[in-house]
Structure formats: structure tokens, C-alpha cells
Amino acid sequence: MDVVSPELNSLLPDEIMDTEAIEEVPHSQSEPTHDTSVPMETDAPVTSESLNTCSNATPAERVQAATAAAAADSAPGSQSSITISASSTLFAIKPALATSTATTKTTDSLTGTTVSTSGTQKLATPFAFSAANHQIILNKVASAQATEAAKAAAAPAQVIKQEGQKLLVTTIGKSGQPIVLQLPHTSGKPGVSQTSGDAKSPTPQFKVVTIGGRELKPVVGSAGNQVTTLQAQQLKTVQIPKKTPASSTAPIKFIITKTVNSKGLSPQTSVTPVIAGRVVTQTSPVMSPKTITLSEPHNTTIQSISGKKIAISPLKTPSKVTVVSVASPPSNTSQKSVALPVNVALGQQILAVQQSAPASPVKVATSQTPAQNIKPVQSVAVGGVGGSQFKTIIPLATQPNVQQIQVPGSRFHYVRLVTATTASAAGQPSAPNTSSVATGKPLVVNTGAVRMSVPVVQAQTMKQVAPKPLTSAPQVVTTTQTQQRLIMPATPLPQIQPNFTNLPPGTVLTSAPGGSNVGYAVVPAQYVTQLQQSQFVTLASSSSFPASSSVQTQAKLPYNGVSAAETTSRPRKPCNCTKSQCLKLYCDCFANGEFCNNCNCNNCFNNLEHETERLKAIKTCLDRNPEAFKPKIGKGKEGESDRRHSKGCNCKRSGCLKNYCECYEAKIMCSSICKCIGCKNFEESPERKTLMHLADAAEVRVQQQTAAKTKLSSQISDLLMRTTPIISSGGGRLPYTFVTKEVLEATCECLLEQAKRAEQTRQPQAEAERAILEEFGHCLMSIISSAGKAKTDCASINC
DNA sequence: GAGTTTGAAACT
DNA sequence: CAGTTTCAAACTC
Numbered sequence: 176m177d178v179v180s181p182e183l184n185s186l187l188p189d190e191i192m193d194t195e196a197i198e199e200v201p202h203s204q205s206e207p208t209h210d211t212s213v214p215m216e217t218d219a220p221v222t223s224e225s226l227n228t229c230s231n232a233t234p235a236e237r238v239q240a241a242t243a244a245a246a247a248d249s250a251p252g253s254q255s256s257i258t259i260s261a262s263s264t265l266f267a268i269k270p271a272l273a274t275s276t277a278t279t280k281t282t283d284s285l286t287g288t289t290v291s292t293s294g295t296q297k298l299a300t301p302f303a304f305s306a307a308n309h310q311i312i313l314n315k316v317a318s319a320q321a322t323e324a325a326k327a328a329a330a331p332a333q334v335i336k337q338e339g340q341k342l343l344v345t346t347i348g349k350s351g352q353p354i355v356l357q358l359p360h361t362s363g364k365p366g367v368s369q370t371s372g373d374a375k376s377p378t379p380q381f382k383v384v385t386i387g388g389r390e391l392k393p394v395v396g397s398a399g400n401q402v403t404t405l406q407a408q409q410l411k412t413v414q415i416p417k418k419t420p421a422s423s424t425a426p427i428k429f430i431i432t433k434t435v436n437s438k439g440l441s442p443q444t445s446v447t448p449v450i451a452g453r454v455v456t457q458t459s460p461v462m463s464p465k466t467i468t469l470s471e472p473h474n475t476t477i478q479s480i481s482g483k484k485i486a487i488s489p490l491k492t493p494s495k496v497t498v499v500s501v502a503s504p505p506s507n508t509s510q511k512s513v514a515l516p517v518n519v520a521l522g523q524q525i526l527a528v529q530q531s532a533p534a535s536p537v538k539v540a541t542s543q544t545p546a547q548n549i550k551p552v553q554s555v556a557v558g559g560v561g562g563s564q565f566k567t568i569i570p571l572a573t574q575p576n577v578q579q580i581q582v583p584g585s586r587f588h589y590v591r592l593v594t595a596t597t598a599s600a601a602g603q604p605s606a607p608n609t610s611s612v613a614t615g616k617p618l619v620v621n622t623g624a625v626r627m628s629v630p631v632v633q634a635q636t637m638k639q640v641a642p643k644p645l646t647s648a649p650q651v652v653t654t655t656q657t658q659q660r661l662i663m664p665a666t667p668l669p670q671i672q673p674n675f676t677n678l679p680p681g682t683v684l685t686s687a688p689g690g691s692n693v694g695y696a697v698v699p700a701q702y703v704t705q706l707q708q709s710q711f712v713t714l715a716s717s718s719s720f721p722a723s724s725s726v727q728t729q730a731k732l733p734y735n736g737v738s739a740a741e742t743t744s745r746p747r748k749p750c751n752c753t754k755s756q757c758l759k760l761y762c763d764c765f766a767n768g769e770f771c772n773n774c775n776c777n778n779c780f781n782n783l784e785h786e787t788e789r790l791k792a793i794k795t796c797l798d799r800n801p802e803a804f805k806p807k808i809g810k811g812k813e814g815e816s817d818r819r820h821s822k823g824c825n826c827k828r829s830g831c832l833k834n835y836c837e838c839y840e841a842k843i844m845c846s847s848i849c850k851c852i853g854c855k856n857f858e859e860s861p862e863r864k865t866l867m868h869l870a871d872a873a874e875v876r877v878q879q880q881t882a883a884k885t886k887l888s889s890q891i892s893d894l895l896m897r898t899t900p901i902i903s904s905g906g907g908r909l910p911y912t913f914v915t916k917e918v919l920e921a922t923c924e925c926l927l928e929q930a931k932r933a934e935q936t937r938q939p940q941a942e943a944e945r946a947i948l949e950e951f952g953h954c955l956m957s958i959i960s961s962a963g964k965a966k967t968d969c970a971s972i973n974c
Numbered sequence: 975g976a977g978t979t980t981g982a983a984a985c986t
Numbered sequence: 987c988a989g990t991t992t993c994a995a996a997c998t999c
Binding site for chain 2: 755761
Binding site: 748750751752753754755759761762763829833834835840 | 992993994995996997
């Protein structure tokens with residue numbers, strides 16, 4: 176799903192990649208039938224991906240998935256053992272030139288690239304790479320012949336030994352360098368770039384390395400000795416176009432090409448294939464669940480809607496994962512690609528990559544076996560670095576009335592609302608919510624939506640994805656076009672033609688009320704979330720959708736018993752702008768590419784009603800600073816902290832130890848690019864340590880207090896629940912109503928009397944306390960006895 | 975809650 | 987690019 180052009184990809188800070196999910200979706204109006212098939216950029220439902228996938232898979236696949244799940248259960252550790260076997264048709268590699276049609280036939284000799292996860296399994300067979308037939312055979316177990324054939328076809332048989340190997344994935348950058356997926360030997364093979372992460376993590380790791388526009392920077396993936404597949408709760412499809420190794424001396428490589436989208440919003444894309452690439456990096460210094468999702472661009476064909484993303488989540492593994500997805504080289508290159516669907520689950524998450532390169536001369540498209548039946552998968556790239564923020568991820572891939580639009584060259588994703596009549600839920604009975612992201616957090620599956628919470632990197636662009644009602648939900652079936660247009664009161668872009676390449680993060684294009692596909696209103700993705708939430712509420716309540724005014728207020732509406740605020744992924748603070756009209760970067764909402772919502776601002780123009788002004792402001796900001804809407808916290812240089820301020824701070828008086836400092840606020844230390852004076856925000860700073868300790872202690876206290884309050888509240892509520900009705904029901908509980916004021920007073924008097932008595936007799940304090948407690952016990956017994964007697968009497972008279 | 979401080983953004 | 991002003995958040999009382 177996430178697609179970013181390599182150019183843009185190279186410009187974006189790595190941190191951005193961690194949190195953004197961008198999807199490239201054809202914008203062509205000539206494809207109305209694709210409305211339902213265009214996957215949303217949003218995250219897939221959390222429910223284990225394997226479940227969703229298996230629901231549509233053949234029994235054999237189900238069994239396999241179940242087996243894998245069982246294996247995963249047996250090895251719940253963070254060690255990610257990956258076993259690649261070709262015993263099933265789940266992964267089918269097919270010779271290229273295959274279109275994105277899902278009905279691609281799977282060649283027997285090629286099939287079987289199945290990745291199954293098992294914590295205890297090991298690769299039994301080597302990985303075979305055949306350039307001749309464009310096949311990649313991973314650990315062929317069942318079809319040994321295919322492996323042999325592949326070896327025979329490819330002069331130097333690409334055999335990857337499993338144990339102790341690291342999986343490296345390199346990508347093609349602007350320079351056209353190939354993307355290479357390597358499984359180097361532990362000893363290190365030529366061409367394999369080893370990073371510091373290797374030294375830190377002695378165990379073999381899954382790595383994805385970027386080559387090209389950016390410096391080669393391999394990143395450590397899951398810290399498992401073995402590659403495990405299906406270990407997790409998710410299952411995804413990976414389509415990896417294969418390319419012959421650029422160098423014979425190079426180690427075993429997988430060359431991954433990206434899908435070339437021949438259609439796009441901008442005219443130039445129709446001429447020049449859109450090279451979409453995206454880098455998703457994530458570091459997980461803490462043992463928190465993290466998810467990285469990498470989406471791929473997709474064609475306009477049906478197959479393009481299939482899950483095209485990579486979700487890597489080294490849950491609870493102190494590992495570093497970087498997923499790099501790079502566009503395919505220009506069409507004039509002779510690169511051969513192989514589409515390889517691979518289901519890989521790391522930890523509790525699944526890696527799903529689906530790629531295709533139609534423009535490549537020699538291409539192998541992923542064969543979507545009917546049994547596989549991978550449904551559209553939506554992904555959200557999230558990164559987490561100890562952040563406590565959570566993100567609600569709702570699958571929108573099958574959202575019947577929302578299309579995602581990929582604007583070439585833009586790192587933002589857009590959503591085009593389409594009429595529900597063209598894509599009703601009924602028309603997609605088999606459109607499950609395929610999860611692309613797994614999380615250690617429990618899933619909350621409501622009747623109509625799937626929610627998932629994922630820790631997200633702090634201060635990064637976070638996309639808010641509206642909960643997508645399950646297609647099976649009855650209330651979703653009926654959505655009228657009229658409602659849609661009411662939802663989106665945006666006016667067609669007037670004087671300003673939005674620069675799609677410079678829209679703020681999360682900006683979404685929504686269809687104008689004109690009904691046709693002409694004209695879009697630029698709406699933050701979060702706004703779409705609000706809209707969808709509103710829609711959901713409306714549908715659930717079986718009431719007609721309110722007027723456009725609801726757009727501003729519907730976020731407050733609860734649905735499914737959960738307030739919209741709770742469902743909002745990003746706990747953004749409301750702004751208080753008074754003079755900027757929320758159209759300058761002073762405004763955090765505007766700076767984050769979001770509409771003001773529930774803010775305290777005055778004369779706010781950061782809303783749909785002032786879309787024109789907003790666009791002007793966006794353009795102005797971008798003219799001033801093309802990176803104005805990019806996250807400020809990016810990835811540091813090699814060897815430095817993974818996160819650092821892109822510009823550095825300029826603090827003079829705060830010592831960089833107050834939230835005035837953007838570095839400190841982002842919980843990162845100042846770096847060499849900071850121009851601060853008297854900085855105390857560095858590693859060894861005692862002041863910083865003290866503050867951190869205090870902050871930690873305060874946080875613990877807050878958590879404890881919150882827990883205590885929650886417990887108390889729960890107890891009170893439980894007590895209230897046990898009251899009067901119990902009497903009539905003849906339950907075993909005693910009515911608290913017997914603890915009246917008089918009873919309390921009497922009890923207190925008894926206790927006081929006991930205290931006085933102890934004092935008069937000059938008893939030791941301990942003895943006095945004991946006596947008082949005993950008296951209290953007597954009082955309680957009396958109360959209970961009286962209450963029980965009263966209840967019996969009440970029951971006897973049937974009161 | 976009002977006033978002050980602070981530093982980024984905006985402006986010159 | 988540097989200096990100044992504006993602005994809103996952070997902070998203090």
C-alpha cells in the first residue's frame with residue numbers, strides 16, 4: 176500500500192517512513208469499477224492476519240496457517256525462527272510478464288514458495304534462486320524437483336543456507352541500483368553490508384537494506400536465529416519481483432522491483448512509469464510491540480488490490496527492522512523481476528510484500544492462486560520508539576466507498592470517496608478485513624469495526640484511520656451517494672490547484688460534491704477518519720446522515736460505546752491559536768496537516784469551510800520551506816542516535832531541558848546540529864538524568880493513581896450493581912442499603928468507645944489498635960447478620 | 975486563570 | 987543570512 180516515489184523517498188526523513196503509510200492508487204476516472212478494489216492506505220484490521228487470510232484460503236492453507244500458529248504458540252519467544260518451505264502453494268512464484276491478474280497460474284515447479292513460521296523449525300532445504308525461469312524457491316521442501324530445475328536453469332544455483340544467515344534486502348534507488356534481498360552467510364559475504372546492529376545483535380537477523388538514492392544502511396530486523404514464518408498471528412503475501420544478481424560475485428540476492436504504476440493523477444505518470452519506493456524503518460530499543468508496514472504500489476488491475484505491503488513487527492524483540500522498498504528501475508532496463516509472494520511473520524506480525532513491475536521487460540508477477548485468495552490488505556507504517564501513543568488502525572482496504580489515490584511524487588495519500596452504490600458492502604461479500612499489522616495489544620473487535628492499537632513513534636506523522644465497518648455489518652450495507660456528499664461538503668478546488676506533491680501529511684483528496692470525479696477537496700486523513708466515524712455512527716443509528724455541520728462535531732460522537740476521542744489514534748492537543756487563524760505553522764494542527772477539531776482556536780480557518788485559504792497557506796508554507804510539513808524528528812547519522820531533530824534546536828535559556836526545546840519535547844537528546852546555548856540535554860548530563868528520573872517517577876505515580884482510581888471506580892460500580900435488584904432477585908449478596916448513616920454512626924461510636932476504653936486503660940497502641948479492629952469486626956458482623964436476616968425476611972414475604 | 979517565559983515561525 | 991517581530995505553547999505564580 177505504501178508507496179512513495181524514490182525521489183520523495185530519498186527526501187523524506189527515515190522517521191517519516193516509520194509512521195507513514197502511503198499508497199499509490201490510480202486516479203484515473205476511467206476505472207470506476209475499481210472503486211471497490213482500490214485498497215485504502217489505512218491499516219488492516221488487527222485481527223490476526225492469518226485468520227483473515229486463512230478464511231479465504233484453501234483448507235490446506237488453513238491447516239498450514241493453523242500449524243504455523245500452533246508452532247508460533249509453541250515458540251512464543253522473541254526469537255524469530257523462520258522456515259521457508261515450498262510445501263504449499265501459498266507462495267507461488269510465476270514467470271513474469273504476468274499481469275496483475277489474480278488468476279495467474281501457478282507453475283508447479285515454481286510454486287511452493289511458502290514461508291511458514293515455526294519457532295523450532297529450521298530451513299530444511301536451501302533457498303533456490305533461478306534467474307532463468309524467474310523463480311525463487313525458498314526452502315523447497317515438498318517440491319524437490321522444482322528446486323532442482325531451478326538450479327539447473329540458473330547456472331550458479333542461488334542457494335541460500337538457512338542457519339546463521341541474515342536476510343538483507345536492498346533496494347533500487349534513483350540510480351537504478353537493484354534491490355537485493357540477501358541471505359548472507361554469517362561470516363559475511365561480499366556485498367553484504369554489515370551494520371552496527373549486527374554487532375549488537377549476534378543472532379542472525381532479518382535485514383532490509385537500502386541501496387540507491389540513500390546510503391546503504393542495512394537495518395537489523397527481527398532478532399531470531401532462524402527465520403520463521405507464520406509464526407505470528409498475521410499472514411501476508413509478499414510479491415517480490417526477482418532480478419538476476421547484478422554481480423556474479425555478489426552473494427545470493429533477491430532483486431526486488433517495485434510496481435510501476437502506469438496510471439496516476441498527474442499526466443506525466445502516464446508517460447513515465449511511476450517508480451514508487453518507500454522506506455520504512457523502525458527501531459525498537461525497547462521491548463514494545465512495533466509494526467512496520469511497507470506497502471507497494473499496485474496496478475490498476477484487480478490483482479493490484481491484493482495486499483501489497485510489508486508489515487514487519489519485531490514484537491517484543493529488541494531488534495531493529497528496516498524495510499526498504501524501492502521502485503523498479505526504468506522500463507528500459509533489462510532487469511528481470513520475479514514476483515514472489517511470501518508470507519513471512521516476524522514475531523507476532525507478518526510481513527507482506529507484493530510487488531510487480533509491469534514495465535519491466537522481463538517480469539514475473541505474483542501468481543495469486545485461487546486458494547490463496549489474498550484480499551486487499553491495508554497497511555499503516557508505524558514506528559515505535561518507546562512511545563506510548565497508540566494508533567487505531569482500521570482496515571479500509573475494502574471500504575466500499577473510499578478509494579485511495581496515489582499522487583505520483585507525493586508522499587501523501589489521498590482518499591477519494593466514491594458512492595456506496597458503486598461499491599456496496601453487499602458487493603464485496605468476500606472482502607474481509609485482512610490485517611496487515613499485528614500487535615501485541617489485544618484486539619478490540621466491535622460489531623462493525625476492528626480496532627487495533629499500535630505503538631507509534633512519537634512526534635511522527637501519524638495517520639488516523641477511520642474504523643472500517645465490517646462488510647458483514649448490516650449497517651454498512653446501505654450508504655447512499657447523497658450521504659457521501661453530505662459528508663464531504665468540500666467545494667471543488669477553486670482557484671488553487673493543489674500541489675499534490677506538497678500537501679501536508681495526511682492530506683486526503685475527497686471528491687467534490689459535484690458527484691463526478693472531477694475536483695477534490697484536500698482533507699487531512701484524520702478528517703476522513705472523522706467522516707467515516709460519523710458515517711458509522713449514522714449508519715449504526717439508522718438515521719440519516721446529518722448535514723455537513725456534523726463534520727466538525729461528529730468526532731465527539733460516540734459509537735459502539737466508544738467515544739470518538741477514544742478511537743482517535745492521535746491524542747493531539749487542541750490548539751489555542753488566536754491570531755494565526757490556524758493557518759500557520761504556529762498552529763500544531765495545521766503543522767501536522769490536520770484540521771482543527773475540538774480546538775480552542777479563534778477565527779480558525781483550518782477547516783473545510785476555508786479550504787481555499789488553507790490551501791493558500793499550505794502553499795505559502797511550502798514555498799517558504801518545502802519540508803515544512805515533514806516531521807522534525809528524523810533519523811540521525813550512522814552511529815548516532817536513531818532519532819534526532821532534523822534542524823536542531825536553538826534554545827538559549829531553557830538549557831534544552833524544558834518543553835520549549837523541541838528536542839527535549841521529543842524526548843531526544845540534542846545533537847551536533849543544534850545551536851542551543853547552555854545545552855544540558857545530552858547523554859551524560861546530570862540535570863537531564865535527574866529530570867528523567869523525576870519524570871519517570873511522576874509517570875509511575877500517575878499510573879498508580881490512575882490504576883487506583885480505576886479500581887476504586889470499578890469497585891464502586893460493582894457495589895452499585897449489587898444493590899437493590901439483588902434483594903428482589905433473592906441473590907446471595909447483601910444489600911448495601913443496610914449501611915445507612917445511622918449504622919455508620921453507630922459503628923463509629925463503637926469504635927470510638929473502644930478507643931477511649933483503651934486509652935483509659937492505658938493499653939499499648941498496638942493493643943488499642945487491635946481492640947479497635949476487633950470492635951470493627953464485630954460491628955461488621957452485626958451489620959451483615961442484620962442484613963442477612965432482613966433479606967431472609969424480605970424473601971419470605973416475597974417483597 | 976492570568977501573566978511570564980520561551981523558542982519556533984514569520985517577517986524584514 | 988541575520989536580526990527582529992509575531993505567535994502559541996510552556997511555564998510560573
